[in-house]
Amino acid sequence: MDRSCAQCGARIPPQQGSARPRKFCVTCRPSRNRGNPRVIPMSESSEKPKSTGSGVADSYRRRLDSAGVLDTPEGSHVMLLASLLEDGMGSHTAAGAASLSRELRAAMESALRDVPGEPDVVDELEERRRQKAAGA
Numbered sequence: 001m002d003r004s005c006a007q008c009g010a011r012i013p014p015q016q017g018s019a020r021p022r023k024f025c026v027t028c029r030p031s032r033n034r035g036n037p038r039v040i041p042m043s044e045s046s047e048k049p050k051s052t053g054s055g056v057a058d059s060y061r062r063r064l065d066s067a068g069v070l071d072t073p074e075g076s077h078v079m080l081l082a083s084l085l086e087d088g089m090g091s092h093t094a095a096g097a098a099s100l101s102r103e104l105r106a107a108m109e110s111a112l113r114d115v116p117g118e119p120d121v122v123d124e125l126e127e128r129r130r131q132k133a134a135g136a
């Protein structure tokens with residue numbers, strides 16, 4: 001009796017031994033005890049978690065928007081990385097996600113660096129204090 005894969009329709013070879021008959025071919029459902037132990041399970045999982053819209057990209061967009069740099073090249077770069085990270089949730093390798101996160105943080109810092117008004121307030125106060133001290 002021939003079985004065919006419930007997912008791709010490929011013919012499934014006759015079962016050997018007393019194992020339960022397969023519903024899926026080896027390609028669609030790799031044998032669990034034959035997997036490479038070094039492969040991170042989440043990267044080969046066929047049951048990918050549905051994208052719940054984790055809000056990563058959204059939170060970056062809000063932050064960039066409130067800083068007024070959403071339309072800058074740096075802001076666009078941040079959004080690109082943020083959506084890559086969000087789209088790949090659950091399918092990135094751990095190393096891939098980590099390096100993407102680093103890129104994203106660096107891009108965010110660079111995008112916010114030139115925000116007028118915000119970051120230099122402290123320096124400016126210090127500068128005035130120095131000038132006052134020098135003049136006195």
Ligand SMILES: [Zn+2]
Nearest residue numbers: 005008025028
């Ligand atoms: Zn199949």
